[in-house]
Amino acid sequence: MPTPAPPLFEQVGTSSVYETRVAGSVGWAGYLLPPGGSPPGGIGFDASLTGYNGHYLFCTVRPAVLDSNPEGFAAEALPYINAATRNRAIVWLKSADPVAFGDFGQYGLPFLFVASVYQTTGDLNRWFGTNASVYVLNQTRLAVADGRLQLHASALSVPPFIGFRDKGAKTLGVQLTANAANRISAFVPLSGANTGCLTFDGVLKPALAFVTQGLGQGFRYLFGGQAKEVVTAVDYAAFAVAQLPGSLPVAGTFDLSDPANRVLPAALLEQGYLRSGLALKGASALLSHYRTAGGQPVVLTPVGSEAADVAPRLGAGGFAWATAAPRSASTASGPAYLGLAGRYGLGVAGIAPGRPQKLMGGLFGSESLGFSTYDPSLPAEKNDLLNTIPSRSGYAPVFPFGTVDLNEPGSGAVAPLLTNRYQTPWSTLVAGAGTVDYFAEPEGSALYGALAVDPAPNADEVAVLGSAPPHMPLAQGADKTFPLVPYGAAARAGLDGTTLVQFESQIIAATRKTLISHYGAQTWAARRQATRAFADAQAAEIPPIDGTTPQGFIVQRDPTTGAYLAVTMAQSSDPASPLSPDLGDAVLPFALLHPTRAMQDALQTNQLFLVGVNPEPFADSAVGATFSNAVRIAGWTMAANVGAGASATAYKNVLIMKFCSGSLQDRVTNPNRWTAADAFSLLPGTPPETRALAHTGLSQWLQDFVANAIARSKGSSSAFYDTFARIAVDPHWTGVIVLAADLSAQDLPPEIAGLAAGIDFTRFEAHHFGFTVSRVEVDKARAQIAMAKGSSSLFGLIDYENPLYAANVAAGAGPEVPVPLAMQGDFDFTVLQLQSLFEHARLVRFRSRVQLSIQTLFAAPVTKLYNAGQGQPFPGIVLSGSYVEQNGRASYVFEQNDPNVLISPSNVLPAVALNRVQFNTLGTRDNGATVASRFLVWGAFDFTELGSRAGETLDLLSFGSPKGTLPSALGAGLAFSGLTIGMTYPATTPGAKRFAVETGNLAWDLGASSARDDSLFRGFALQLKSFVNARGDQKPADFGFLPVSSQLSLAELDGPWFGAVYDITLGGPGALASGMGFQSQLLAAWSPATREADGEHSLFIGMSLPGAAPGASLFSLQGVLKVAVGSVSILRQPVAKAPGRTLAVGERDDFYCLRIDDIGIKIFGIVKLPPSANIQFFLFGDPNSSGSLGWYAAYVADDNPGCGQSLAFAEVAPTEGEGRA
Incomplete structure (x- = not known):
């Protein structure tokens, strides 16, 4: 094969600008010829220094302007250089897009050829933090070799010609290493992974850097509070400095255009490229502040470097230069620090290589990541590794979370928990030969299961359960990082304990959980399939795994995917009611069956505070998800109909799951403190543009709800609200609670079902109900866990008040004073107050007041009512309700024992006293279609003392108050019992009540009657017999x-x-009838047709x-x-x-x-x-x-x-x- 051509600077168009174009290079290296002559098509690296009089230009990324106007770029660069020096120059661009040139003293290095060498003719001092700069001094020699621009000088000079220092010109603790000839060198690669960077072989002196200079190391998060001009730093040191070696060999790189790795695209950072940082070379295991789930220190072994490296290799373990300055500002405006970067093996002292361990994944101990301890005998890629990527989001814009206020509609907007206004490293675990798992469970609600080997194997021994937290495979890829900090350093993070816990709980842990779940799309797909199959009764042959929490939740999981198949949170049982024995002793589970992904995800959240008003995550037919949402306590039924009937201005049926730090009172103040608020805490159909307002409204409603309950715990209803108030302010309370839960007529116990006729069901609700713990039992033979027989520890409160009654009491009226109401008939029935407190699945306190309003009685209108001699504002009789439980039998008693006297205009019967009134429910009729109740009345007829036409006494009615008695003192008379006012209503429409006066069982009580002295009854030896209630004609x-x-x-x-x-x-x-006596009856009958003036x-x-x-x-x-x-x-x-006889006395x-x-x-x-x-x-x-x-x-x-x-x-x-x- 032909030898490839050596790399060179290639001309950009026909301009005087050149650049290297080597495949795989990261960074930009350019060359600029001065004006004059005919530019060649290419310039070799060596010739660039010795054959041409050009300038070297470097930047993190290629200036985009070169594609459209390279001549313009040259026309801007040459004047910049010429204004600073008449010599040649090495220049790092301040910015590539748009092109910007910085202060030449920080970005430029002039040089010339003098005395047979190329050397710098000025100093470069690039400040990249308020506490750090990199410098190159005058007279540093230059050369080009091996495709790199080389800067070298004597190592004996003080200070060194090249290095890092603070503002006092003291070394930062990062130094270049001298070679055998006592010379130090730095290199600027013209191509390759570190193109344009200053690379070097050096050492890091931990004590000098991290102690003397106070240079930070590890992770730095920042938050802005409400006034974002001032930020607070949260620092987590990666290493225990005192345990580090005196010096650590490093291969360094520094990009003057990107000193904090903020410019390089994220995709390249994820591939392991680093512009400014230090790769640790040949270091042994270093003691870190990471901890195992058991609290043991973790040692980190940097991998990926070789001893001869003069530039970091891709993904090599070490540090990346970072800054606490915002991205919008120069790095020089904030302190620089060394953030953790690259890949490290994880080990634990005393634990052999290759053994499974868990890395602490949060402050609370219920979140961790599995790994196998580092084995140096294996290639790095065969080990589980910690991989940390720089320049991820590190700024919490809304922490600490302020209290949402509806006067500021946008104050409840759910903002990103972390943004990249400031940046910090994020991490992940890279799986070696197998997988690494992420374990997370709600704080205080850890999951336990049967052990593979039971330490108490006998069936009659106590079952021992082992930790069995839910887990999911950690999705792989450097693009799937998340916030993970060394929690052993938390105590020195710079915050008080409370703020630190809140920052971890509400920011870091919440972001981590969200991201890990988001990355796990493949796992969720498998879980969805498993859940759907289980719902369709097509589950695999392997049975589900049972687990339980300290609260007694029962979780069934798919053993293959880890999917939650069923979550039983509580159960309730209620003995059959004597009025409705058909109910039986049924057990009601409060359970999520085949839960949705959103619900499973939430239940595997370490800091779980779920505010549910959206019913969709609770039930979804697409995956077979259902929600068994009812509990029954002492005959009362309460259900979590999540979000039903709620609106953006009036909420009800709000379900809260709290398994996290902080109190309920604190957590409700801001939706940013809630788990998956956009998924659970918005009503269905909420448009994006009103979400902030909706979150604000819900938070305000919750704040008001809690504040009102706490206030009531200090008032007349304190006994009913004490428990809720304690729950609301206790940061350690965990459990499930439902607020403002709708109640219907069918939810009342059968014994008091008749109350439904007097209740406004638009206002009838359970103030709250919930549960904390359930007893469980273990079938050791089958490794199955189930709730024990009986009810969970259920609690709740029903507090219903008629608004008119509440206003009366608030205005100072007594609780027994009747409330004026609009009436349509002779009678009406109203529940004024109904309070039921439940604890430990029992009704422990009951208070109720109901009002029987009487507009007409015995066909006479009622014009006034006196109670115990006091005039009342309305003819209503207020009965007090109580609850009694004896020998396992419960009963409700509604009774009024104060005399109530009804005044009418009749001149025959001006008053009827109701001295005692009882209310009770009789049950259902017509196959359940009708509910019947009754009022039993004991009282007296107070008849008028009559006189003859001559004005003489002729008291035929006999019983009643003496003539002239004031209306307020009336009420004596012919006593009776057994008067019944019947009330019925259709079971489906309780408000359609009907009344009927029933006198069939009315009986006279002579002993309680008051007959006047001159009455017919006293003077005629009459005997009381019966009562006539004439109907019709x-x-x-x-x-x-x-x-x-x-x-x-x-x-x-x-x-x-x-x-x-x-x-x-x-x-x-006489003898004619053989002693038979004559028995006759006398009738005194009246109608209310005549009035007092008649x-x-x-x-x-x-x-x-x-x-x-x-x-x-x-x-x-x-x-x-x-x-x-x-x-x-x-x-x-x-x-x-x-004649002449006088009457004796009397x-x-x-x-x-x-x-x-x-x-x-x-x-x-x-x-x-x-x-x-x-x-x-x-x-x-x-x-x-x-x-x-x-x-x-x-x-x-x-x-x-x-x-x-x-x-x-x-x-x-x-x-x-x-x-x-």
Whole structure:
């Protein structure tokens, strides 16, 4: 084969500009001829120095202008050089695009041929940091050899002719190595990997560089806070300087156009090219600040260099010059440091080569990278290597994260965690013979599984589980780097502990996890296939691997791909309700089945703080992903319907997973602190242009939610909010919590399902629910792990308040004061307050208030309500709810025991006292279509004390308060129990409630009743019997009652009417009936048709005769004799007394008398006896209210109306239990 032509400078077009064009070269080397003569087509390297009077030009990249206007480039370069020197020059461009020439003293080196040698005629001093410069002194010799421009000088000169120094002209600790002739040399390759760089063989003196000079080494991140004019550095030193050798041989390179490797394209950096840096040559293992997952120091062995190297080889382990200056500014504006670069083998003292280890991948111990220890006997490519690439993003633009404020809509924008405003190295692990794995699991929620060899093999022994963190193969390629720092140096990073932890958690770890997951597209594709197959019941023959966390999460993984097939986070069980035994003792798993990639990725995040409002990552039919999202506690059902019903201004159903450092209160303040906020924390369909506002709104909502709960923990509801407040501020709390979870009528326990009728379900929600831990059990024989029987440690709070009620209480009203409400019917039911606190899967505290509003009762409108004598703003009765659990049986009690008196305008029944009211749910009817509840009422009818037309007392209604009693003091009267106000509603529409007053079980309570002294009841030995609730067009006669006349001014019953029925014992008829007694009933019936101002009372007094048909005036004696009666009247008469007799103290002067006129006896219905007389029957009570009744009968002959004769007189025995005079 012909010998290839030697490289040369080739002419650019027809200009005087030349350049080298050698394949594979990186960097640009040019040559510029002065004006005059005819430019040749090419110039050899040697001739460029000795045969032509041209200038050398170098730059990191080729100036683009050479393609279009090389003459213009020359026209700009020559004046620049000529203005600085009349001699020839070596020039490094400050910038290639656009072309810029820097200060000649920093970028140019003049030279000429004098005394038979080429030598510099001025100094070059290039400042590339506030603390560092590279220099070449005057009289340094020049030559061209081996395709390189060579600069050399005596090594004995002080200072050296070529080197690195600080502003005090002291060496930085990087020195050129002298050869055997005591000369030092630097080379500028005209082609190849380091074209245009100053390369050299040298040494790095660690103590001098890193201690005396304070030159940084390793990694430097910066953040700007809120005021970006001031930045803060976070430094992680790569090596323990005190343990390094006194000097380290290096092959150096330095590009005056790119002193911090910021110009060279990233793709070339990834291939191992380096413009400015040091490759370590022949170094043994160096003690670093990297640590294993177990905390042992890692030693790094630089690979890739040879002892004779005078320039770094591609990817050789060493350092790259870096700067803390922003990319937009000169490197000279910030301190320079040596960032880690290239490939290193990893070893651990005391661990043999080739053994598996884990490299600590974060501060929290739950993130690591697997590797095999370095084996120097193998080629480098057969070892797992740490590979570090310079000039990656190193600036956190929004750290520390400020608190988002909705007044600044853009404050919640999710910004890139790291940008390249400042740059720092990133790393990856290069797999040797096998693969390297990335291990990550949420902090505090490490995954454990059955060990291959159980140290406690017997079935009855405690199961021992080993660490089994989720992992994925680390995607290979130098373009797949990520932030990874030596965590052994964290204590000296320059930050306080809190800020350092936050920076790691929220910036470095979050970026690392995102990138590694992003790089793993192939792994995720395999996992997707495995998940889909498992969902379709097509899983491989190898069964899933079970794992568990300290919280008791159960994770099933595909053993081949590591895909999460199912994640059971909690479970709940609830014994069958006595009202709904069909529910059984079902177990509800709270689980992700066949989870999506986004969810799997999140669950394998070290610093996991997930705020979920987007339901899409939780369930996806495309991969068979489903979310079993409900828990049941003490009969209550709560579900995480993520994002349901939420809007950008009002959120609900927000699920949070917290397994990270920092408190919930702190984490919610900025979406940049959240895991995958764009995936989980935006409602579906949020357009890109409103994402910042949406994130801001959600963060503000969360802040307000937490702040409100903490404030309530210090108020009247402290007992209900204490737990949440503790969770919110505890940085160590980990778990899952759902905020503002929707509740429906079906979520109520069956025992109180009736409450649904009074709840506004647009406001009904669980303030929060969640869980922290579950018990697990291990089947050692099958290496299976499952949750133990029973519920997880569930907690939660339901806090519902009617807004009007809340406003009333806030304004200072008592909690028992009823709330004015708009009513559509006679009754309404409203839940004012419902608070349920759950801890450890039990209902531990319950408080509720419900209001029964009564607009009309017994057909009378309610005009005022008094509670315990105090006027209320609305006729509503507030019942307090409580929860009791005894012997494993739970019950809810809703009760009001204060007397509530309902005032109406009726002049018959002006008040009804409801002294005790209970509410309970009866259950469902109509095959579950209807839910029935009832109010049981104990109370009293407070009747008016009536007077005759003559103004005399005629208190036929008997029971109630004395005349003149103030409305606030009313409430005494005829006591009753068993009054029921029934309430039903369709199960599907609880608001469509219906009420019905049911009196079928109403019973009288004489012992609790208050009869007035001059009442008929006290003076007539009446016995309480029953209550009449007349419907429709029913009349008293329909119930068997004849009208009884009186001296009262009465109006007919109008509309619905009601009545109290009394028994009257009339005595026996003699031997004719063999001792059989006459039993009659007296009815006092009323309707609310007449008002207080009316002169009449809507009242009916009626009597039924013994043995008579309903409403008949004829009754039978033994079927042979029939007694017919005319009219019946009741009156109050004075007691007859002998002339001159005075009443004893306490003796009454009047009595009640029931008179039956025109009594006739018929035999077989034919003959009336006596045939020509009018018989009257009088039944009268003891004036002294002894409970005795007397009667007498008289007749008046038709032909002698003035003659009257007493036929009989008898005393009726008092009713059992009553006294007699």
